[in-house]
Amino acid sequence: MSTTEQGMVQKAEPGVHHDHHELPFIRQYIFSTDHKMIAKQFMFVSLFFLVVGGLLATLMRWQLGYPGQPMPGGGILPDAMMAPTPGGAVMLPEFYNSLVTMHGTIMIFFAIMPLLVGLFGNLLIPLQIGAEDMAFPRLNMASFWLAVPAGILMLASFGVEGGAAGAGWTSYAPLSASGEYTGVYLGQQLWLVSLTILGFSSLAGAVNYITTVVNMRAPGMTWFRIPLATWALFITAILVLLAIPILAGALIMLLFDQTIGTAFFLPEFDGEPLLWQHLFWFFGHPEVYILILPAMGIASEVIANRARKPIFGYHSMVLAIIAIAFLGWIVWGHHMFQSGMNPMLGTSFMISTMAIAVPSAIKTFNWLATLWKGDIHLDSPMLYALAFVSLFIIGGLSGIFMASTPVDVYIHDTYFIVAHIHYVLFGGSLFAIFAGITFWYPKMFGRLMNEPLNKVHFTLTFVLYNLVFWPMHNLGLQGMMRRIYDFTQYEYLQPLQPMNRFITTCVFLLVATQAVYAFNFFWSMFKGEKASANPWNSNGLEWTVPSPPPHGNFAETPVVHRGPYEYSSPESDTDFLPQTAPPRRQPDRPLEPTPTPEGA
Amino acid sequence: MTWSWILPESFSTFAGDVDAIYYVILWITGIVFVITEGLLIYFVLRYRHKEGRKATFHHGSTRMEVAWTLVPLMIVIWIGVASKGVWDRMKRDVPDNAMELIVTAQQFEWQVTYPGLDGVLGTEDDFTLLNQLHAPQDRPILVYLRATDVLHSFFLPEMRVKQDAVPGQEIRVWFEAVAPGDYTLGCAELCGTGHTTMNGTLTVHSQVDYDAWVASQAQQ
Numbered sequence: 001m002s003t004t005e006q007g008m009v010q011k012a013e014p015g016v017h018h019d020h021h022e023l024p025f026i027r028q029y030i031f032s033t034d035h036k037m038i039a040k041q042f043m044f045v046s047l048f049f050l051v052v053g054g055l056l057a058t059l060m061r062w063q064l065g066y067p068g069q070p071m072p073g074g075g076i077l078p079d080a081m082m083a084p085t086p087g088g089a090v091m092l093p094e095f096y097n098s099l100v101t102m103h104g105t106i107m108i109f110f111a112i113m114p115l116l117v118g119l120f121g122n123l124l125i126p127l128q129i130g131a132e133d134m135a136f137p138r139l140n141m142a143s144f145w146l147a148v149p150a151g152i153l154m155l156a157s158f159g160v161e162g163g164a165a166g167a168g169w170t171s172y173a174p175l176s177a178s179g180e181y182t183g184v185y186l187g188q189q190l191w192l193v194s195l196t197i198l199g200f201s202s203l204a205g206a207v208n209y210i211t212t213v214v215n216m217r218a219p220g221m222t223w224f225r226i227p228l229a230t231w232a233l234f235i236t237a238i239l240v241l242l243a244i245p246i247l248a249g250a251l252i253m254l255l256f257d258q259t260i261g262t263a264f265f266l267p268e269f270d271g272e273p274l275l276w277q278h279l280f281w282f283f284g285h286p287e288v289y290i291l292i293l294p295a296m297g298i299a300s301e302v303i304a305n306r307a308r309k310p311i312f313g314y315h316s317m318v319l320a321i322i323a324i325a326f327l328g329w330i331v332w333g334h335h336m337f338q339s340g341m342n343p344m345l346g347t348s349f350m351i352s353t354m355a356i357a358v359p360s361a362i363k364t365f366n367w368l369a370t371l372w373k374g375d376i377h378l379d380s381p382m383l384y385a386l387a388f389v390s391l392f393i394i395g396g397l398s399g400i401f402m403a404s405t406p407v408d409v410y411i412h413d414t415y416f417i418v419a420h421i422h423y424v425l426f427g428g429s430l431f432a433i434f435a436g437i438t439f440w441y442p443k444m445f446g447r448l449m450n451e452p453l454n455k456v457h458f459t460l461t462f463v464l465y466n467l468v469f470w471p472m473h474n475l476g477l478q479g480m481m482r483r484i485y486d487f488t489q490y491e492y493l494q495p496l497q498p499m500n501r502f503i504t505t506c507v508f509l510l511v512a513t514q515a516v517y518a519f520n521f522f523w524s525m526f527k528g529e530k531a532s533a534n535p536w537n538s539n540g541l542e543w544t545v546p547s548p549p550p551h552g553n554f555a556e557t558p559v560v561h562r563g564p565y566e567y568s569s570p571e572s573d574t575d576f577l578p579q580t581a582p583p584r585r586q587p588d589r590p591l592e593p594t595p596t597p598e599g600a
Numbered sequence: 601m602t603w604s605w606i607l608p609e610s611f612s613t614f615a616g617d618v619d620a621i622y623y624v625i626l627w628i629t630g631i632v633f634v635i636t637e638g639l640l641i642y643f644v645l646r647y648r649h650k651e652g653r654k655a656t657f658h659h660g661s662t663r664m665e666v667a668w669t670l671v672p673l674m675i676v677i678w679i680g681v682a683s684k685g686v687w688d689r690m691k692r693d694v695p696d697n698a699m700e701l702i703v704t705a706q707q708f709e710w711q712v713t714y715p716g717l718d719g720v721l722g723t724e725d726d727f728t729l730l731n732q733l734h735a736p737q738d739r740p741i742l743v744y745l746r747a748t749d750v751l752h753s754f755f756l757p758e759m760r761v762k763q764d765a766v767p768g769q770e771i772r773v774w775f776e777a778v779a780p781g782d783y784t785l786g787c788a789e790l791c792g793t794g795h796t797t798m799n800g801t802l803t804v805h806s807q808v809d810y811d812a813w814v815a816s817q818a819q820q
Contacts, residue, residue: 093793100790168790174767175750181707181792267768273751274766307647313660338753340766343691347684354676361672362665364636369664371643373656378648386644393636397629404625404679406618406686409762410607413753413788474603479757481788485796492608492757492784499603568655575655 031145033137034551035122038144040444042118043437049110049151051518054511056103063091063099065504067486080163093485094183097166100483102158104169105191108291109198110151112425115433116294117202117240118147121209121233123440127542127549128230130218130558135211139204146201153194157187165191168483170284173265173276177257192255199248202240209237218541220560224318225579227540227564228311231318232297235325236290243286250279277339281332289328292392292424293321295432296363299385302435303367305538306382307374308575310565313366320359320366327356337408346405353403360396364389375568375575380454381536384435387462391427395420398473413483416476422469434458434517441521442535446547447528450520457516464510468503475499537576539564544580611783611804612759613776617686619760625679694774698742703733705745705752705765708794710785717818727817731800733785736810740776753789756802762788777804 032038062071070088081098082089122140126133134140157164164187167176171191179185213234217226226234254276256262263269265276304311311317333341333349367389376382398420402408411417442448480493487493487500534543541558542549558580566577571584605626607619647653700721702713709730716725721744733756735741745754747765754773755762763773777783787798805813 093796097790097793097795166793172751172789175790175792181750183793267766271768273768307655308649309655310657310659312658313665316660316665338762339764340769340771343687346687346691350683350687351677351680354680355673357676358669358673362669365664365668366660368636368639368643369660371640371647373658374643374647375653375655376644376648378644386640390637390640393633393640397633400629400676400679401622401625403676404621404683406683406690407622407625409690410618410622410757410760412762413755471603474605477605477607479608479784479786481755481786483790483795485793487796489796490784490786490799568657570657 031141033133033141035126035134035137035140036444036549038140039119039122041144042114042122042147043444045148045151046111046114046119047518047521049106050115051514052155053103053107053111054514056099056106058507058511059091060096060099060103061504061507063096063485064487065501067488080161091485094163094166096485097168097182097483098158098164098184098187101165101168101171101191102154105165105195106154107425108169108287109195110147110154112291112429112433113202114147116291116429117205117233117236118144120229120294120298120436120440121205121237123444124227124229124542125209125212125233126216127443127545127553128227128540128564129213129216129221130541130554130560131212131216132552132554134208135216136208140208143201143204143208146197146204150194150198150201153190153197157190157194160186160190163187170280171254171276172280173254173257173271173273174267176276177254177265179258189255189258192251192258196248196251196255199244199251202244206237206240206244209233210241213237218554218558218560221541221579222560224315225560225563227297228300228314228317228321229294229297232293232300232321235321236293239286239290239293239325239328243283243290246279247283247287250276250283253279274336274339274341277336278332281335282329284335285332286325286328288424289324291429293324295388295429296321298432298436298439299367299388300370301538301540302381302385302439303370303389304565304567305439305536306377306379306385307371308377308567309370309374310563310567311366312369312372313362314563314565316362317366320362323359324356327352327359331356334403334408337405338412343405350403350405354400357396357400357403360392364393364396380449380451380458381435381439383455383458384431384438387458388428388431388435391423391431391465395423395428398423410479411476413481414476415472415480415482418482419469419472419476422472426465426469434461437521439536440542441524442531442547443542444548445525445528446531447524447526448531448535449524449528453516453520457513457520460513460516461510464506464513467506468510471499471503534578537574539566539576539578541579544578608758610758610760611777611779611781612756612761613778614686614690615758615760617689621679621683621686624682628675628679691773694742694772695740695776698740698774699736700742700744701733701735702744702746703754703765705747705754705787705791705798707749707792708787708798710754710787710798710800714814714817717814725818727820729817731785733800733802734810734813735777735802735804736807737777737780737804739807740774742772742774745771745773750791751789752787752791752798755786755788756783757786758783759802764789777802780804780806780809 070090074082074089081095083092162184166182166184175181253264257264263271265271265273300311331353333345334353337346480487531547533546560579561583564579568575569577704711711728712733713728715721718725745765747767752765759775761775783802785800785802
């Protein structure tokens, strides 16, 4: 063990044992082993990819709003993407298919997942449980630095001959297995290699998170005193650990089919296309719970704090997280109802899928009950968290339609599904991310974000978001398919042109609105109001240390005396009671009962 | 702009059942939506911070947890059970007396193979048309669905039919149209750069007209 690791392992000893040695710039900001810096690294890179994903969607929406029409500024893109015509540059179907594919891929793997798991996992877990850092700081550094080349490969794939992957983010075989079918060769392979590398990044993180939560909780931090954000991230890490290897296996099998002559998925050599779907979705369904559970954890923290009230049903909330994670393994076939798999499996997967709605419903009712008789402060983190609940309700309810196998016959692969996905991923996960970034921003940067600007961003985003995605339910019900370059080829879909154009306009405005948050994010870093250690009057351990916390987090090992949601407790003079506040001692009454003398 | 929760009209025997389940789910989720969003808005307004307001120090209620676990569970299981019957009818229980066709999906066309005048597939008088599915009304049509290259999805929206076509497999899919007319045949699974062009027509004839049509095709 190096001396640095030795110094970090001596966690149980109180007192400052870190010298204030100045780390060189490259060790402090580039190759850092400090979980807080790694969290920020994930955050900056992921927010960049979020913008890229949004721009890809904007391009897609141009084609859907104005099918076959020259796109302003399209001329700067290569001819392989936008065909030059006398009127201007017109999008080609191959580029449209790449946009569809890469929008989904980048948003899921390079934006939402690293924001929830990379940013919040790294930032919150050690601080909330009272640890000085993760169990394996250098492995943590490796986790981030594996994600970077994965991202570079994914972006680079746009520039290769044949363009970026074009078989959907789900990459179904045989379409994805041979460039003959898509015209994409190297791009598809880069996609596979990139995601495989990213998988290793995720696995490294998962190992770290699980070990840290199991082994490094401060004294008194029992399992049922852990904040819900850390609970959610812990369970998510278990899902990552178990699900990502399956994806990696499938990706490698597909890469072999493409390159070295295997035929796992190629029917002309007795391969089975449905095998890809089973493998992908066996990973893919736990994946969607990876994408929502941390968001739920963040929402719980913000809602309890801003309502100044204990989270309603804390134990049920923990059990619901575990139930969602467990049930998430036995529903994957609901993505495959129409795939040609045995219809009897459709029925069994339908029942399990219906059942998994219940723990999410439980959580929703508990959030509502937390608001009931609270003292609700409607500042921007709370607004984002409330939006999360309201939009997640819609996303969850829309899921019931597709869970019913006969209804799914009609709405599968239509825009109804696109609406559902975006209500849970954007309405759900992304709004929770906004809540979390805003809430923990002072802890990360020592300054508060500008509150009025956030309210402007929130209002515009909430309204525009719904104008974009709510009508997509209707587009799906009218029969509009997904991933379709020009729906006007279908006569029965031509009346949907105006609604598609409307959605496109709102998407442009929605993407532009994000500049407000981006501006606030960077401006506040330098000009924001300086933050105290605990600007939200919160109970968690992360709020007992300075903003931002020093290397090693806690000057002395904290001791925990209660759960994280004792807001408005009669034991406290204020409306909060930190987990580490010593228990109130009654005057003239010792803490321990006097031992009875023997024989008395 | 048309906007409606009402489904477009459907024209097959089992479509009514599919649509009925959709409407049942719409009602149930609609009521839950109104109640939950309503409570959210009400609580936010009623309990928002004012000077002197104090939150109630309340941790939870096991009784409520049990209630809001069991009631949703019963509702969703009921929806599942109700759905099962319709699903079995659509995907498993092909009626007797079905007229058989072969539909082969290929980048980027639907090849529809008809049995010809002798009514039997696999004989010399079979003929194949591209992107045109002709069928008589009031008769079950059994399609043997194939694909030659990649996944496609056989989508007849007005019939409430959708079935992925999988290369290497032959999948049975059936429907029975209840009214004559021209309907949509589309592909609902991304199948490459020409996915958007893979549209065709389902033409439903009266039985008499259908026989006449077959005869006219046979002469060509």
